[in-house]
Amino acid sequence: MSLRHRLTALAASIGVGLALATAGATAASAHDTLENTDPAQGATVKSLSSVALTFSADPLGTEGATIIQVIGPDKKYYETACPDLNGPVVSSPVALGAAGTYEVLWRVVSSDGHPISGSYTFAYAPDGTASPAAAGSVTPVCGPAASTTEAPAAGATTDTGLWIGLGIGAVVLVGVGVGAWALARGRKS
Numbered sequence: 542m543s544l545r546h547r548l549t550a551l552a553a554s555i556g557v558g559l560a561l562a563t564a565g566a567t568a569a570s571a572h573d574t575l576e577n578t579d580p581a582q583g584a585t586v587k588s589l590s591s592v593a594l595t596f597s598a599d600p601l602g603t604e605g606a607t608i609i610q611v612i613g614p615d616k617k618y619y620e621t622a623c624p625d626l627n628g629p630v631v632s633s634p635v636a637l638g639a640a641g642t643y644e645v646l647w648r649v650v651s652s653d654g655h656p657i658s659g660s661y662t663f664a665y666a667p668d669g670t671a672s673p674a675a676a677g678s679v680t681p682v683c684g685p686a687a688s689t690t691e692a693p694a695a696g697a698t699t700d701t702g703l704w705i706g707l708g709i710g711a712v713v714l715v716g717v718g719v720g721a722w723a724l725a726r727g728r729k730s
């Protein structure tokens with residue numbers, strides 16, 4: 542094989558690799574994303590009756606797979622029911638307890654069928670006239686107890702497509718390495 546042929550083969554393999562990587566990235570971006578939350582991340586609220594999450598598309602209402610858990614500063618759960626789905630909006634009623642930082646853990650099935658999840662926090666600072674503090678629940682009112690310490694960072698989503706894309710990227714790098722090695726070997730002989 543001449544050097545010219547080797548270069549052509551290398552260019553072709555890089556092209557195919559890039560096309561595959563692009564396809565992987567497109568698949569990953571097909572996941573619904575969390576576009577808006579009420580309360581907002583980092584917000585301080587004086588009172589709150591529900592948590593509402595708005596996604597980029599309508600999540601699937603898969604039985605038992607749509608979960609919002611609201612965890613208080615005492616690690617108790619303050620959601621009072623499982624979420625309602627209304628188009629792209631997933632919302633759960635809450636009755637908050639003591640003032641402090643609350644964490645919202647969520648999990649829905651993206652409209653492409655993949656589960657996505659995340660978490661964020663807001664602060665609760667009731668003024669004197671707010672409704673009395675709720676007692677909360679030691680166990681989640683909705684869904685199984687999550688391993689809250691391993692929840693993704695705020696706003697993050699669990700993204701299988703991303704890992705597929707990274708895997709394809711690794712394959713592309715190996716392909717380029719092999720091509721370069723073949724090229725160098727061709728130069729020597």
Ligand SMILES: [Cu+2]
Pocket residue numbers: 568569571572651653654655702
């Ligand atoms: Cu997906």
